[in-house]
Amino acid sequence: MLKIDWQSGVPAYDQIVQGLIKLKALGALSSGDKLPSVRAMAGKLGVNPNTVQKAYLILEEKGIIYSALGKGSFLSDSDEGTKAVLDSAKESLSKAVYEALNLGLSQLEAQKIIDNIYSKGGKKND
Amino acid sequence: MLKIDWQSGVPAYDQIVQGLIKLKALGALSSGDKLPSVRAMAGKLGVNPNTVQKAYLILEEKGIIYSALGKGSFLSDSDEGTKAVLDSAKESLSKAVYEALNLGLSQLEAQKIIDNIYSKGGKKND
Amino acid sequence: MLKIDWQSGVPAYDQIVQGLIKLKALGALSSGDKLPSVRAMAGKLGVNPNTVQKAYLILEEKGIIYSALGKGSFLSDSDEGTKAVLDSAKESLSKAVYEALNLGLSQLEAQKIIDNIYSKGGKKND
Amino acid sequence: MLKIDWQSGVPAYDQIVQGLIKLKALGALSSGDKLPSVRAMAGKLGVNPNTVQKAYLILEEKGIIYSALGKGSFLSDSDEGTKAVLDSAKESLSKAVYEALNLGLSQLEAQKIIDNIYSKGGKKND
DNA sequence: GTGGTCTAGACCACA
DNA sequence: GTGGTCTAGACCACA
Numbered sequence: 001m002l003k004i005d006w007q008s009g010v011p012a013y014d015q016i017v018q019g020l021i022k023l024k025a026l027g028a029l030s031s032g033d034k035l036p037s038v039r040a041m042a043g044k045l046g047v048n049p050n051t052v053q054k055a056y057l058i059l060e061e062k063g064i065i066y067s068a069l070g071k072g073s074f075l076s077d078s079d080e081g082t083k084a085v086l087d088s089a090k091e092s093l094s095k096a097v098y099e100a101l102n103l104g105l106s107q108l109e110a111q112k113i114i115d116n117i118y119s120k121g122g123k124k125n126d
Numbered sequence: 127m128l129k130i131d132w133q134s135g136v137p138a139y140d141q142i143v144q145g146l147i148k149l150k151a152l153g154a155l156s157s158g159d160k161l162p163s164v165r166a167m168a169g170k171l172g173v174n175p176n177t178v179q180k181a182y183l184i185l186e187e188k189g190i191i192y193s194a195l196g197k198g199s200f201l202s203d204s205d206e207g208t209k210a211v212l213d214s215a216k217e218s219l220s221k222a223v224y225e226a227l228n229l230g231l232s233q234l235e236a237q238k239i240i241d242n243i244y245s246k247g248g249k250k251n252d
Numbered sequence: 253m254l255k256i257d258w259q260s261g262v263p264a265y266d267q268i269v270q271g272l273i274k275l276k277a278l279g280a281l282s283s284g285d286k287l288p289s290v291r292a293m294a295g296k297l298g299v300n301p302n303t304v305q306k307a308y309l310i311l312e313e314k315g316i317i318y319s320a321l322g323k324g325s326f327l328s329d330s331d332e333g334t335k336a337v338l339d340s341a342k343e344s345l346s347k348a349v350y351e352a353l354n355l356g357l358s359q360l361e362a363q364k365i366i367d368n369i370y371s372k373g374g375k376k377n378d
Numbered sequence: 379m380l381k382i383d384w385q386s387g388v389p390a391y392d393q394i395v396q397g398l399i400k401l402k403a404l405g406a407l408s409s410g411d412k413l414p415s416v417r418a419m420a421g422k423l424g425v426n427p428n429t430v431q432k433a434y435l436i437l438e439e440k441g442i443i444y445s446a447l448g449k450g451s452f453l454s455d456s457d458e459g460t461k462a463v464l465d466s467a468k469e470s471l472s473k474a475v476y477e478a479l480n481l482g483l484s485q486l487e488a489q490k491i492i493d494n495i496y497s498k499g500g501k502k503n504d
Numbered sequence: 505g506t507g508g509t510c511t512a513g514a515c516c517a518c519a
Numbered sequence: 520g521t522g523g524t525c526t527a528g529a530c531c532a533c534a
Contacts, residue, residue, distance in 0.1 A: 011509060018228060025230030037521055048511045053523075061439070066259040069522050070518035076259070082230070089229040090239060096222030097243045103151045103215035104208075107244040113216060114240065117223045118233040132446040133454070137533060174534045263518060277481045300519045334482075341481035342491060348474030349495045354396060355467040356403030356460070359496040365468060366492065369475045370485040389524060415506055426526045431508075447507050448533035 001028075004045050012047050016055035021064060021085055024075060035065060035073040127154075130171050138173050142181035147190060147211050150201060157203035161191060164199075188214070253280075256297050264299050268307035273316060273337050276327060283329035287317060290325075314340070379406075382423050390425055394433035399442060399463055402453060413443060413451040 002019045004012050023029045035041070038056060042049040056073050059065045063081030067073045100110055128145045130138050149155045161167070164182060168175040182199055185191045189206035193199045201207065226236055254271045256264050275281045287293070290308065294301040308325055311317045315332035319325045327333065352362055380397045382390050401407045413419070416434060420427040434451050437443040441459030445451045478488055 013509080018225075022228045022230070025228070038523095039521080048513095050512090051510065054509090056522085066261075067522060068258045068519090069261075069263065070520080071258065072521060074258075085229055086231060089226045089231050090235070093222045093226045093231070093236060093239055094243065096219050097240055099148075100215045100219045101243060101247075102148060103211055105212060105215045105219065107240065109216070110219060110240050110244070111237065113219055114223055114233065114236050117220065117227060118236070132449065132452070133444040135444075135447075137447060139533075177534055180533090265518080274477075274480060303519055306518090337481055338483060341478045341483045342487070345474050345478045345483065345488060345491055346495065348471045349492055351396075352467040352471045353495060354400045354403075355463055356400070357464060357467050357471070359492065361468070362471060362492050362496070363489065365471055366475055366485065366488050369472065369479060370488070373479075391524080416508095417506080426528095428527090429525065432524090434507085445507060446534090448505080450506060 002041075002045060004047060012045075012051050013054040013058070016041075016045070016047075016052060017058050020055075020059060024064070024082065029075055031075050031077045031079075033075045035075070037072055128167075128171060130173060138171075138177050139180040139184070142167075142171070142173075142178060143184050146181070146185060147214065150190070150207070151211055155201055157201050157207075159201045161199040161201070254297060256299060264297075264303045265306040265310070268293075268297070268299075268304060269310050272307070272311060273340065276316070276333070277337055281327055283327050283333075285327045287325040287327070380419075380423060382425060390423075390429050391432040391436070394419075394423070394425075394430060395436050398433075398437060399460075402442070402460065407453055409453050409455045409457075411453045413453070415450055 001023070002016065004015055006012075008015070010018075020029070020035070029035075035056070036044065038049050038052045041047075041052045045052070056065060056067060059081075060067055060073075062085060063076055063078070064085065065073050065075050065081075097110065127149070128142065130141050132138075134141070136144075146155070146161070161182070162170065164175050164178045167173075167178045171178070182191065182193065186193055186199075188210040189202055190210055191199050191201055191207075223236060253275070254268065256267050258264075260267070262270075272281070272287070287308070288296065290301050290304045293299075293304045297304070308317065308319065312319055312325075314336040315328055316336055317325050317327055317333075349362065379401070380394065382393055384390075386393070388396075398407070398413070407413075413434070414422065416427050416430045419425075419430045423430070434443060434445060437459075438445055438451075440463060441454055441456070442463065443451050443453050443459075475488065
């Protein structure tokens with residue numbers, strides 16, 4: 001389901017956050033689903049419970065999951081969180097495109113990069 | 127010429143590297159131009175000289191500037207520098223696209239963003 | 253009648269306590285009414301019986317309900333219950349006012365909020 | 379400047395967050411001021427550095443402070459964060475007033491509570 | 505020095 | 520069991 005890449009330089013808590021967002025985007029997880037408990041997830045990933053706790057906290061602040069004390073953590077029903085995530089993704093991409101344009105990258109090359117990545121299906125961090 | 131945004135979270139040395147690359151891409155700096163000395167630049171930016179030193183070192187490794195011991199640092203006149211700039215632009219864009227894909231942005235939407243920005247011709251935060 | 257909002261972050265037992273208090277204040281429940289048994293209530297709310305038990309215990313301590321062993325739990329008919337309800341309302345409001353003051357809200361603005369709500373006559377989330 | 383009340387039941391990180399917000403609201407801290415380092419603050423308050431780190435992180439997410447790696451933490455220039463805090467304070471107070479109204483608290487009594495607390499100057503958590 | 509990340513492990517309230 | 524808070528202490532990148 002998820003795996004931490006310790007070589008990537010990306011903080012583990014961030015990989016968990018991004019990974020769960022992606023799993024939801026792909027439909028592997030749906031609204032209302034129960035996530036593994038903080039401790040269970042930590043065990044599976046070979047990570048300290050605190051690290052998972054941090055990831056879950058961030059996801060909760062984003063409105064993607066909610067945690068019920070004593071019950072567990074669940075994917076939010078509402079899609080507000082998901083929408084916010086998508087919006088921020090668009091904004092980040094926009095900034096990167098502006099930068100690339102300013103640095104002299106042609107539109108053709110920019111499009112090639114996108115096509116290339118999407119044709120691979122984003123298999124990078126899997 | 128350059129200004130460090132301490133609120134951005136981007137390391138200062140990185141802002142200097144990216145900033146100088148951008149200034150060259152925009153034509154504000156040309157091949158052969160002499161850069162301010164490490165100390166002068168550090169003074170202007172309100173940054174520790176070590177930080178500027180680090181930025182210059184990275185730019186040198188990228189082939190964008192070269193340092194002549196005792197004379198100062200200069201922008202390379204070869205095309206290597208230009209190529210390095212383009213490569214870094216591509217890399218940044220790739221990262222952003224990967225992120226967007228992982229967050230569930232469709233290829234169509236990604237392309238729309240690019241088309242939109244290129245049709246406007248850029249020059250956003252300049 | 254009652255419903256637990258697991259996303260709210262408010263403990264389930266607390267939602268039951270507050271919910272029953274509110275139902276009585278609104279007149280949906282009257283003095284002497286028999287409450288559902290612990291098990292029945294737990295079933296309806298999708299909650300552990302221990303949680304309902306805890307809520308009933310707290311309500312009993314506040315004098316809002318009383319339990320007749322083997323017969324069930326009933327809403328008190330004395331005025332003690334009413335007084336307890338008012339006291340808890342005052343306490344909650346006090347906390348919110350303290351918070352607001354500490355966060356820099358002026359007295360004038362606080363008063364405006366109260367006047368505004370009372371002039372509308374309440375009944376917001378009911 | 380700040381002191382943790384371990385009896386209050388309020389998490390230490392939360393007391394730090396609220397305390398710094400209050401100090402800014404009172405004008406004891408101004409935009410651009412440097413906060414004590416995570417370690418220094420932890421030492422002063424008799425708290426673990428992680429706890430201060432968490433508080434600073436929350437304040438940063440609220441836009442009230444920003445942290446510059448290697449330099450320190452500073453109060454944000456913009457007042458956006460402060461405004462957001464005030465807005466949320468108003469909203470919380472509104473909810474509490476609605477609840478109080480629904481529970482049967484009279485407008486007079488509500489106003490008395492406010493006057494009382496503001497006349498004391500919110501000396502509660504000091 | 506300064507913030508950021510992480511581990512190990514304890515203790516608490518809630519369900 | 521489950522999430523939330525906290526301590527103690529390590530290690531890293533940045534300035």
